[in-house]
Amino acid sequence: MDIRAVGATAGSVVLAALLVVGCRQHEGARTPAVTGSTELIRAGAAPPAVRHDEHVAAGGVQPPGAIITNPYQGDARSAKQGEALFSSMNCDGCHGGGATGWVGPSLADGRWRYGAADGEIFQSIWYGRPHGMPAYGGIANTEAVWKLVTYVQSLQPPEDVPTEAWK
Amino acid sequence: MPAGDNSATRFSPLARIDAGNVNGLRPVWTFSTGVLGGHEGQPLVVNNTMYVVTPYPNVLYAFDLAREGYPLKWKYRPAVNPNAVGMACCDAINRGAFYVNGMIIYNLLDGHTVAIDANTGREVWKTQIADLAQGETTPVAPFVVGNRVIVGASGGEFGIHGWTKGLDLATGHIAWTAYNTGPDSLVLVKPGVFKPFYDTGTQLALTSWPKDAWKIGGGPVWGWMSYDPSLDLVYYGVGNPAPYNAEQRVGDNKWTNSVLARRPEDGSLVWAYQFTPHDGWDYDAVSEMILADLTIGGRKRTVLVHFDKNGFAYTIDRATGEVLVAKPFVEVNWAKGVDLKTGRPVLDSSKMTGASKGNVKNICPTLEGGKSPASPAAYSPRTGLFYVSTNNMCMDYAATQAAHIRGTPYIGATTPYHAGPGGNMGAFIAWDAATGRRVWEIREKYPVWSGVLATGGSVVFYGTLDGWFKAVDARSGKPLWKFKVGSGIVGNPITYTGPDGRQYVAIYAGIGGDWFLLAGDVRSDDPADVRPPADFMQDIARYTSQGGMVWIFGL
Numbered sequence: 001m002d003i004r005a006v007g008a009t010a011g012s013v014v015l016a017a018l019l020v021v022g023c024r025q026h027e028g029a030r031t032p033a034v035t036g037s038t039e040l041i042r043a044g045a046a047p048p049a050v051r052h053d054e055h056v057a058a059g060g061v062q063p064p065g066a067i068i069t070n071p072y073q074g075d076a077r078s079a080k081q082g083e084a085l086f087s088s089m090n091c092d093g094c095h096g097g098g099a100t101g102w103v104g105p106s107l108a109d110g111r112w113r114y115g116a117a118d119g120e121i122f123q124s125i126w127y128g129r130p131h132g133m134p135a136y137g138g139i140a141n142t143e144a145v146w147k148l149v150t151y152v153q154s155l156q157p158p159e160d161v162p163t164e165a166w167k
Numbered sequence: 168m169p170a171g172d173n174s175a176t177r178f179s180p181l182a183r184i185d186a187g188n189v190n191g192l193r194p195v196w197t198f199s200t201g202v203l204g205g206h207e208g209q210p211l212v213v214n215n216t217m218y219v220v221t222p223y224p225n226v227l228y229a230f231d232l233a234r235e236g237y238p239l240k241w242k243y244r245p246a247v248n249p250n251a252v253g254m255a256c257c258d259a260i261n262r263g264a265f266y267v268n269g270m271i272i273y274n275l276l277d278g279h280t281v282a283i284d285a286n287t288g289r290e291v292w293k294t295q296i297a298d299l300a301q302g303e304t305t306p307v308a309p310f311v312v313g314n315r316v317i318v319g320a321s322g323g324e325f326g327i328h329g330w331t332k333g334l335d336l337a338t339g340h341i342a343w344t345a346y347n348t349g350p351d352s353l354v355l356v357k358p359g360v361f362k363p364f365y366d367t368g369t370q371l372a373l374t375s376w377p378k379d380a381w382k383i384g385g386g387p388v389w390g391w392m393s394y395d396p397s398l399d400l401v402y403y404g405v406g407n408p409a410p411y412n413a414e415q416r417v418g419d420n421k422w423t424n425s426v427l428a429r430r431p432e433d434g435s436l437v438w439a440y441q442f443t444p445h446d447g448w449d450y451d452a453v454s455e456m457i458l459a460d461l462t463i464g465g466r467k468r469t470v471l472v473h474f475d476k477n478g479f480a481y482t483i484d485r486a487t488g489e490v491l492v493a494k495p496f497v498e499v500n501w502a503k504g505v506d507l508k509t510g511r512p513v514l515d516s517s518k519m520t521g522a523s524k525g526n527v528k529n530i531c532p533t534l535e536g537g538k539s540p541a542s543p544a545a546y547s548p549r550t551g552l553f554y555v556s557t558n559n560m561c562m563d564y565a566a567t568q569a570a571h572i573r574g575t576p577y578i579g580a581t582t583p584y585h586a587g588p589g590g591n592m593g594a595f596i597a598w599d600a601a602t603g604r605r606v607w608e609i610r611e612k613y614p615v616w617s618g619v620l621a622t623g624g625s626v627v628f629y630g631t632l633d634g635w636f637k638a639v640d641a642r643s644g645k646p647l648w649k650f651k652v653g654s655g656i657v658g659n660p661i662t663y664t665g666p667d668g669r670q671y672v673a674i675y676a677g678i679g680g681d682w683f684l685l686a687g688d689v690r691s692d693d694p695a696d697v698r699p700p701a702d703f704m705q706d707i708a709r710y711t712s713q714g715g716m717v718w719i720f721g722l
Contacts, residue, residue, distance in 0.1 A: 093576020101687045104253060105696035113695040132253010134574050161697050164688055166709045
């Protein structure tokens with residue numbers, strides 16, 4: 001299957017299925033590994049290139065590209081497992097406990113440097129980002145990365161993010 | 168050189184600015200570095216030229232002080248790997264440059280040392296000294312002795328295998344590498360040469376670790392170095408062991424949290440002393456070792472004086488490594504004192520940490536240190552006093568099992584802070600190192616994180632986190648002058664005589680380092696990173712925000 005050719009609208013369902021298939025290779029893994037140990041998860045199939053809808057499209061025409069959805073979206077148990085991974089994979093060492101920001105940016109403010117869409121957050125973790133975000137796709141499987149995505153998406157931004165006032 | 172002299176005193180004999188006229192000090196020139204982030208370190212002034220190194224991306228500016236408005240002679244913009252920003256534990260800072268033989272030598276954050284022609288700005292040599300993929304970054308200022316450029320790496324939070332290296336001054340080639348942990352062959356311990364005062368035996372930096380833990384045991388070098396030419400010893404401190412969960416590394420973990428005395432030519436270790444064995448509090452010992460000659464108990468002693476993160480000030484015989492005086496200079500409760508017979512701290516067992524111990528409450532000082540190594544102290548031979556920026560904070564420490572994944576943090580602890588006794592989070596103090604006594608203290612609302620300058624005019628300069636640059640009387644501590652600069656101060660003041668014969672004082676403004684992490688609400692440049700205030704410091708962002716300015720003051 002040529003995943004790069006998958007269109008935007010029809011693509012999401014197909015690709016979500018694809019990634020679940022990717023996960024099935026690791027069935028029996030139950031909870032993603034790396035919880036409190038150095039045991040690593042084997043890498044699964046490469047995820048597709050995702051489209052960044054918030055980027056300005058030259059000529060107003062979006063390029064072909066995938067939109068992939070989080071199979072665990074909104075699932076509290078997955079978010080909890082993602083929270084454990086966030087610590088065991090040392091994410092908290094840079095993004096801080098509760099992901100409120102340390103040397104890496106806050107992931108709890110509802111704002112995203114590289115896009116808020118499921119696939120964009122997935123790609124940030126899988127392939128890494130400039131300025132030091134490590135690529136985890138070599139040691140974590142898709143299931144683990146989606147659970148991390150679920151965790152950071154579950155963080156509720158404070159009531160008033162833009163304003164900080166003093167008395 | 169960064170500290171003004173080989174002894175790391177940060178003392179200048181210049182005396183035109185003195186206690187009587189310092190209140191007439193006014194800004195005469197400013198320059199925006201174009202970079203945000205912690206402006207640690209200090210400018211260098213050589214041959215009527217001021218050299219400034221910025222935080223990442225480590226631009227080097229050369230200002231012509233002989234011309235009106237101090238225009239640039241040149242600037243040097245190296246290609247620095249942006250991944251270094253995220254691999255540096257605590258903001259992408261730089262601690263400055265060293266001038267020698269017509270070259271400016273400094274470290275790029277991504278693990279390179281460069282030598283730049285001081286006249287033309289052209290690169291003379293560039294050497295890779297560290298490996299980002301291992302978690303190594305290089306904000307430390309190089310230190311040059313003879314034909315050796317001595318450098319180290321940060322990464323105590325990434326499980327590096329810490330080291331120092333001696334580069335050849337002319338070519339930049341690595342002449343020797345001395346690890347801080349591991350077998351004698353790697354630590355450059357040689358029979359008959361290594362004579363520590365308190366320890367006996369061989370393979371001390373190997374046998375004080377569980378098998379192979381020394382390979383990922385941290386021991387970074389990111390502070391300041393000094394050199395005694397008559398003893399031919401270079402002194403530097405080693406940082407924390409990794410991870411923060413001490414139960415993963417049973418043993419003393421030598422030579423983390425130690426002072427090492429090495430021969431600069433070949434790196435061989437002559438003596439070592441460990442301030443905090445088996446560290447469970449992240450008490451790096453990389454603060455400067457200030458060399459002074461003091462009269463202690465009626466005897467003239469050649470000593471080094473060190474204000475450790477662990478809250479004790481140590482006065483040590485710099486020929487032998489014998490501890491002569493060790494007294495707390497801030498609130499300390501993890502240890503009851505230091506046993507001068509053994510050199511070891513007398514621990515309070517209730518403050519021992521580890522994953523099995525849960526959340527251990529109210530440990531003083533915090534892992535920011537009773538004094539930060541980032542803010543070097545000064546010594547005035549005129550007053551015989553040491554001047555120190557200090558933090559008055561305590562912490563809870565909840566250790567957890569940490570997994571070592573190369574290229575990611577290796578920490579395993581949560582450590583929230585609170586203000587220490589009295590509620591003020593910092594103080595600026597004068598210290599008598601012969602007796603281990605605080606002579607005077609100026610309380611500050613926030614932790615004090617700047618370096619210090621002492622002058623022959625009996626004036627001492629320091630800066631505050633909320634952006635006040637201050638001058639006080641060296642003898643009494645009486646405040647004499649202050650000026651609000653554009654951002655909080657975490658850099659180190661310098662003074663120099665300009666081409667016009669007048670004395671000037673320079674300082675960076677630019678809050679950062681740990682204070683960017685802890686008070687992320689001082690940031691305004693990234694709409695995708697909005698943080699709440701630090702719970703122990705709710706209002707620092709009311710008084711300052713990130714910046715990057717060079718300030719010069721004169722009468």
